[in-house]
Amino acid sequence: MGIYTKEISNISDKSSEQLFQFAVSDDHQAEETAYSNYSYWQSTWKSFLKNRVAVFLLALVLIIVFFTLLQPYLPGQKSPTEIYLDEQTGSQARNIAPGSEFWFGTNSIGQDLWSRIWAGTRTSLLIGFVVALVEVVVGIAIGAMWGFSRKLEAPITQVYYIVENIPTTIVLILMSYILRPSISTIIIAMCITGWVEMARFIRNQIVILRDREYNLASKCLGTPSYRIILKNLLPYLISIIMLRMSLAIPFAIGSEVFLTYIGLGLPVSEPSLGNLINEGRVLMMSPDLRYQLFFPSIVLSVITIAFYIIGNAFADAADPKNHV
Template sequence: MSTNRENVPSFEFQPDDFLLAKNRDLGVDQVYPARSYWSDVISAFIKNKGAVIALVAIILIITFAIIGPYMNGYTYNGQIIANQNLAPRIPVLETWGVFDGTEHMSTSTGMTVVNKYVNPNKTTGLESTYYWFGTDVLGRDLFTRTFMGTRISLYIALVAVIVDLCFGMSYGLISGYYGGAVDNVMQRFAEILNGIPTLVIVTLLMLVLKPGLGTITLALAITGWIGMNRIARAQVLKLKEQEFVLASKTLGAGDFYVIFKEILPNIFGQLIIMSMFSIPNAIFTEAFLAFIGLGVPAPLASLGSLISDAFKSFTTHPYMIISPVLVLGAIMLSFNMLADGLRDAFDPKMKEI
């Protein structure tokens, strides 16, 4: 570098100041393959460990609900009075001192350790008998009855999804799309129906219809779609004035084509999420109705009725309530975690709200 007369520095380049590009290790832009929307959703869902664990748990619960009642040779309504109030006993684990049929009972004289599988007063005891979850006050196998009750809870979950997606979704789509007087009448009807407590509806149906699972299903179907209706209506109100909808109308598409072919695919992710969140609520409602005596009639059992029956013997035989409570809690927690994972996968922006 040198300085000229005006004190302005000037630069002189040397031959080794520049190198040819071919002699340098230049970075190359990486081209990523195009991915579809569903590929992004699946990828985001798999990265959510909690949602994946919840999905695996739901699959396991469904598997046990299918094969569980046939795993140990007992039936859900078979009564063996001689085997009543037996604590859980599981092969292999009993050799470790766990689930060996021993029960700690609180009596007036203090804590007593009892194992009814070993009866010294009889020549033949129950040494070869195993009840994995124990038995109830009538000698019925709680393992079989728990997973028979799980079937009812999963059936209620299926009913909730069908009602939401078939009726609540269609109701909200049509109401929001047409707007005006149609929307006003349809939403006022939904609000009046939603104002009636589910317990009142079930009680009235019990007076008219035969008590049972069908009555509970009808009660859930009457009011279970209200939440889905509101979500679907809100989404339609947001999208029905978009350019792609106006373009479809300009090309002569009918109303139902626009609703179910143009708008629905753009909001289906949000509707699936809403239906997943409605499942725990429906299962809890059935369990609550069964707990207060408005559930399925005996000898058929749901998780709610099992909890209700076990609650009566909680102070003397607390093991009876553990299995249905754990299964019911696992079902509700798994569906909630799955819904959270689906929400984050379908709409990552919702995670920031």
């Protein structure tokens, strides 16, 4: 019996040595195992790239913006404000049809439409981008305070009702009368009321999210309010912010066109898409001169439609609900 027990113990010792070994810990490998290479913006970009129409329009808009900035420095470009003369008659080269010398023709006083359209596009895009940026910054700041702070809810609500009940057209007209017509005047007039819609959207969304459990837990732990807004609330609103910003750019350009239509926009000496479309509108009944309306209208339409589609596509791609 003793010999049998001794043999069993020897077998078990050999089996333990063969089957069981001490594991060697590797801290670096443990960190790599716990690491996740997920990136929210990378996931958003991949989702956006699946929309081929939006990607094509984004590339088109980037080409237009790049060419608009580069166009004055290209060789053979004419001045957008200079009045050109006909070499044979010595008079103004008025209403010359598109050709090799004037690619988009000339207007009624002999200015080159090609250079004026791209100069006007620069002006309109500048107005659109500045107004959109101001609307986003001011709208997010006021909307976040409006929705998160119960103390500021009542006074901001009263300010909102006052600004909301003043028609935007009236504000634009009054600012154009009070200040000298210029790019800065139009930007200021649009920014006075432009932040209202953004602030309202942000406020409504924050009211929905602010009392959720993780936000209440953050308050109990003493987290400052601005960190709760920046870390817990605003990331859920990225899609709304991007959509509103993309729509603000064509809206600002359209407002500039409207002001020019009623005679309160930029001066004629300042090329803009609004001025060009207004000049072409007067000549639209003449078949030979309709090109003066078609060319700036096509550029304006491409920009506004592209920003609308790109904004919607990026808003869907940035929606946190579509990310795992």
